[in-house]
Amino acid sequence: MDRIAFLLREYLENSRVTQRSIADRMGISLGSVNSLCSEAAEKKLLNKETKGVTAGGLAYLKPYRTDGAVIMAAGFGSRFVPLTYETPKGLLPVFGEKMVERQIRQLHSAGITDITVIVGYLKEKFEYLIDAYGVKLLYNPEFAEKNNLSSLWYAGDLFKGKNMYVLSSDNWLRENMYHRYEPGAWYSSVFMKGKTKEWCLLLNKKNMITDVAVGGENKWVMYGPVYFSREFSKVFLPALDRAYRRPGTEGWYWEDVYVELLRKNSLEKKVLSPEMAANRQPSGQVYEFENLEELRRFDSHYSESSGNAAMKLIAETFKVPESEIKEIRCLKSGMTNKSFLFSVRGKHYICRIPGSGTSLLIDRREEYDNYMAVASLDISEHVVFFDPAGGYKISEFYDGSRNSDPRNFNDVRECMKLLKSLHESGVKVNHRFDIRERINFYEKLCRENAVREETGEETGGIPFEDYAKVRSEMNELLDMLDRLHRPEKLSHIDSVATNFIFIPSKEKGAPETVRLIDWEYSGMADPLIDIGMCAIYSYYTREETEQLMTLYFGRVPTREERLVIYSYMALGGFLWTLWAVYKSNLGETFGDYTLVMYRYAKDYYKFVKNF
Numbered sequence: 001m002d003r004i005a006f007l008l009r010e011y012l013e014n015s016r017v018t019q020r021s022i023a024d025r026m027g028i029s030l031g032s033v034n035s036l037c038s039e040a041a042e043k044k045l046l047n048k049e050t051k052g053v054t055a056g057g058l059a060y061l062k063p064y065r066t067d068g069a070v071i072m073a074a075g076f077g078s079r080f081v082p083l084t085y086e087t088p089k090g091l092l093p094v095f096g097e098k099m100v101e102r103q104i105r106q107l108h109s110a111g112i113t114d115i116t117v118i119v120g121y122l123k124e125k126f127e128y129l130i131d132a133y134g135v136k137l138l139y140n141p142e143f144a145e146k147n148n149l150s151s152l153w154y155a156g157d158l159f160k161g162k163n164m165y166v167l168s169s170d171n172w173l174r175e176n177m178y179h180r181y182e183p184g185a186w187y188s189s190v191f192m193k194g195k196t197k198e199w200c201l202l203l204n205k206k207n208m209i210t211d212v213a214v215g216g217e218n219k220w221v222m223y224g225p226v227y228f229s230r231e232f233s234k235v236f237l238p239a240l241d242r243a244y245r246r247p248g249t250e251g252w253y254w255e256d257v258y259v260e261l262l263r264k265n266s267l268e269k270k271v272l273s274p275e276m277a278a279n280r281q282p283s284g285q286v287y288e289f290e291n292l293e294e295l296r297r298f299d300s301h302y303s304e305s306s307g308n309a310a311m312k313l314i315a316e317t318f319k320v321p322e323s324e325i326k327e328i329r330c331l332k333s334g335m336t337n338k339s340f341l342f343s344v345r346g347k348h349y350i351c352r353i354p355g356s357g358t359s360l361l362i363d364r365r366e367e368y369d370n371y372m373a374v375a376s377l378d379i380s381e382h383v384v385f386f387d388p389a390g391g392y393k394i395s396e397f398y399d400g401s402r403n404s405d406p407r408n409f410n411d412v413r414e415c416m417k418l419l420k421s422l423h424e425s426g427v428k429v430n431h432r433f434d435i436r437e438r439i440n441f442y443e444k445l446c447r448e449n450a451v452r453e454e455t456g457e458e459t460g461g462i463p464f465e466d467y468a469k470v471r472s473e474m475n476e477l478l479d480m481l482d483r484l485h486r487p488e489k490l491s492h493i494d495s496v497a498t499n500f501i502f503i504p505s506k507e508k509g510a511p512e513t514v515r516l517i518d519w520e521y522s523g524m525a526d527p528l529i530d531i532g533m534c535a536i537y538s539y540y541t542r543e544e545t546e547q548l549m550t551l552y553f554g555r556v557p558t559r560e561e562r563l564v565i566y567s568y569m570a571l572g573g574f575l576w577t578l579w580a581v582y583k584s585n586l587g588e589t590f591g592d593y594t595l596v597m598y599r600y601a602k603d604y605y606k607f608v609k610n611f
Contacts, residue, residue, distance in 0.1 A: 001207075001277045003028075005064045005183035007036050008045060012053045012061070013179065027207055027280065064181045066227075067114060067162035069107050071135075072151045073100060073169035074120030074143035078330040079291040081340045082310040085353055088122045090169025094299050100126075100169040104133045107165070110178040116158055117169065118151045120144070144589065145250060152254040153244040159233040166226040166254075172287040172298075177225065177279075185232035186279035188224035188286055196221060199255060201278050208275040211266070212259045220278055222255065224286035231274040236261065292328055310340075310351050313392055317385045318344045341397055348399060349384060354391035360445060361579070362520045364391040366431045370519035373429050373490065379418055381501075381517045395517070404500035404514075406538035409547060414514045415500040416552040419534075422516070423489045423527035433493050433523035435571055436478045442578035443471075446585065462581055464598060473605045474574045477567045486526040486564065493521035495530045496537035528561065532568025536576075536600045542607070545569070559611075566608050573600025 006026060010017045019033045026033070041048035045057035053061075077089030084092075090100035100117070107115060115135040119126045120143025129135045138158075142150045158164065163182060177188070187209065192198055200216035201209050212222065228236065236258065243249050243257045258276075289295045296302040303323035305312070315322050327343040331350065338353045354362075368388040374380050385394040404411045446462050464470070492499075495516070502512040531552050535545040549557045549565060557565070577597040580590050 001184035001186070001275075002064070003036055003183070004040050004043075004045065005061060005181065007033070007040060008053050008057045008061055009064075009179060009181045009183065011046065011051050012057075012181070061181045064183055064229075065163065066110070066112055066178070066180055066182055067164060068158070069112055069115045069165035069167055069178075070152075070155050070158055071100060071103065071115065071117045071167045071169050072148055073126060074118050074123075074140040074151050075148065076121045076144075077170065080289075080295075081328065081330040081338075082351065082353060083292065083306055083308050084121075085310070085338055086308065088125055088169070091125055092170070092295070094172050094295070095301075099172050100129070101133070102172065103167055103169070104129070104135065106173060106176040107178050108133070109176055111180045112165070112178060116155065118155055120151070147251050147253050149240070149244060149249060149252040149254045149257060153240055156237055156240065159228055159230075159237060161230055162233070163230050164228050164233070166228055168225075168288070170289065171224050172289070173224065174285050174287075177281070177285070182227050182229070184227075185229040185274060185276040186227045187222050187276055188226065189220045189278040189280050190223040190283065190286055191280075192216075192219055192221050194218065198223065203278055206275075207277050207280070209262070209278055211262055212255070220280065223288060224281065225279075227279070229274060232276060235274065293326070296323065310353055310392065313385070313387075314342065314344070314349075314351060314394065317394055320344055337391075348397035350395050350397050352391075352393040352395070361442075361582075362391070363431070364388045366429070366523065367391075367520050369429050369431070370490075370522040373427050374422070374519065377422065377425055377427065379422060379514075379516055380519065381515055398501065398503045398515075400504045401501045404497040404502065406497040406540070409551065411497075411500075411502070412548060413551045414502075414512075415495075415497075415516075415534075416548070418500070418514050418516055419492065419495060419530055420552060422492065423530070425490070427490050429490060429522075429524060431523045432488065433491060433521060433525040433529070435525070435529065435568075435575060439474065439478075439571070439575050439578065442575065442582055445582045446578055461585075462578070470574065470598075470602060470605075474571060474601065477571055477605060477608065481526070481564065481567060484560070484564065486528070488524045489527045491522065491525040491527050491530050492516060492519065493523070493525065493529065493533060494518055495534040497534075526564070526568075528564045529568045529572070532565045533572045535565070536569050536572050536597065539596065563608060563611055566604050566611070570601050570604035570608060573597040573602075573604065577601060 003026065007022060010022050010025070019030055019037065023030045023033045037046060037048065040046035040057070043056070044054055045060050046052070047054060073088060073090045077084040080089050080092070091098050104115060113134060115133070116138050117126055117129060117135050118138045118140050120140045123137070123139060126137055130137065138155055140151045140154050152166070165178065189201060195217045196219065197215050198221035200213050200219035200221050202211040202213070203220065204210050239261045240254065240257050243252065243260070287298065289298065292302065304321065306322055311322050311325060314325050324344055325342050327341070327348070329341045331339045331341055339350050341348060341350055343349070365388045368386050371380065371383055371386060382396040383393060384396060385392070387393070404415050406412065443462070499516060499518050501515050501517060503515060504512055531549060535548055540548060545565070549562065553561070577594055580594040580597065584590065584594070
């Protein structure tokens with residue numbers, strides 16, 4: 001850090017600044033500040049009497065002028081669900097002011113207007129900032145697969161030859177700590193008393209960072225804004241690029257690259273040049289809210305009403321204030337819905353929020369009827385609340401429960417027993433799951449949504465080159481099944497392994513209880529469709545499918561039963577291919593799921609034809 005540049009900036013920005021306050025901010029003695037003032041005066045950078053910065057001082061500061069800022073806002077913010085299902089974390093208000101807007105206004109107040117916001121998750125929510133504050137948006141297409149290293153990599157060109165702030169959209173700063181001039185690279189730091197899991201700094205006598213360790217006790221830690229000087233970026237950006245292109249760094253933060261660079265230089269007995277200082281901040285100045293509980297303690301508004309529909313629903317259902325909704329944790333989003341875990345009065349529940357486009361795919365009234373129909377069988381989860389109109393569901397969470405393991409055929413045996421008991425229960429509903437109708441419907445949705453509504457982007461409709469041929473083959477299978485006049489019984493349809501849960505018994509040594517959850521697609525259908533669906537959901541081979549059939553029937557299946565199940569594997573693969581294509585056209589991604597399902601359709605059509 002250039003101490004004279006720091007001194008000049010302080011006198012330039014604040015006519016009431018004192019040598020004592022400068023000494024405190026720089027972490028040096030009062031005598032050292034006095035010596036700096038004398039040196040600056042001798043170089044005609046500072047008027048010794050008035051402490052005014054001279055024309056020479058302004059010229060001296062010119063290389064240190066801040067050129068702009070990059071604000072990272074691409075991530076999901078999983079620790080703030082359910083709020084972040086609707087609103088990116090940086091757009092959550094604190095004391096009525098959105099966090100990212102507060103930082104933009106603070107930057108503007110310091111004369112910094114060249115601001116780029118890196119977006120990803122719910123990117124459209126940030127678009128208004130362009131008109132409101134003149135910022136630019138930069139999209140990170142890898143926001144869902146990689147950590148913030150990728151965001152900084154996409155913004156790399158913005159740093160070349162410039163002095164830039166690197167900010168997080170979800171930071172909250174009490175006082176404005178941005179400046180028109182910065183005397184060198186720094187990382188904001190606060191002192192953490194006691195044990196901490198934060199990134200702890202090892203500093204030399206000049207307050208420069210020499211190493212970083214995750215976790216420590218009574219340490220200065222990385223916390224809040226960062227400043228990259230052009231000299232720092234010149235050294236750092238090549239290392240960032242190498243790390244980005246190296247396999248295995250998908251989960252890295254950009255700070256991981258910095259730490260690796262520090263340690264590499266240490267091993268080679270070099271000093272990372274230019275160095276990065278710790279910009280020590282007082283307690284209560286910088287906030288990085290880790291979760292909703294922390295935000296509630298800071299802004300009581302969130303204890304009373306967060307403005308989130310799911311939180312309001314839970315509060316009303318249990319007749320408690322939102323402050324009583326605790327231990328909120330994001331569960332892995334399903335392919336149809338989003339869910340989160342929470343507790344009220346010490347008991348755990350799951351809230352299910354319908355995913356985008358599901359109102360067209362699922363009839364929630366029929367789902368409600370399914371739950372009512374199977375309630376007497378005591379085989380599903382306990383539903384506390386169900387909204388047939390909106391699709392919100394609150395159900396009991398079973399502590400210690402686990403999902404079925406599709407590769408553990410002892411688990412599979414118990415799951416098939418439950419499934420067969422459903423099929424033989426005699427319980428009926430007044431709606432059907434008609435796979436021909438669903439295929440026609442999903443195909444129609446795919447073609448109608450070939451252009452993404454919000455952006456006008458061409459999505460390609462149904463992208464498979466041989467789709468017409470495969471569609472014709474599926475029609476053959478449907479016609480064949482129709483000719484068999486198979487009986488219809490209440491079927492689950494979505495018999496994926498994760499929908500079977502094993503609940504430990506309260507009695508020591510007693511067997512686990514198996515339950516089948518999530519009855520969204522259920523209806524009257526040929527019960528053997530559940531076996532075919534179970535096989536493709538588990539990515540079973542033909543040999544595993546044969547074992548699955550035997551476990552379900554408790555005997556060797558007949559030729560017709562095998563033929564029907566393999567036909568449903570082909571048709572199920574085709575159905576869920578269309579389903580995934582439609583959801584992809586809405587902007588969601590499912591990895592290789594579409595390819596796997598389409599392969600089941602084609603391979604098992606051929607198998608059935610040669611059966």
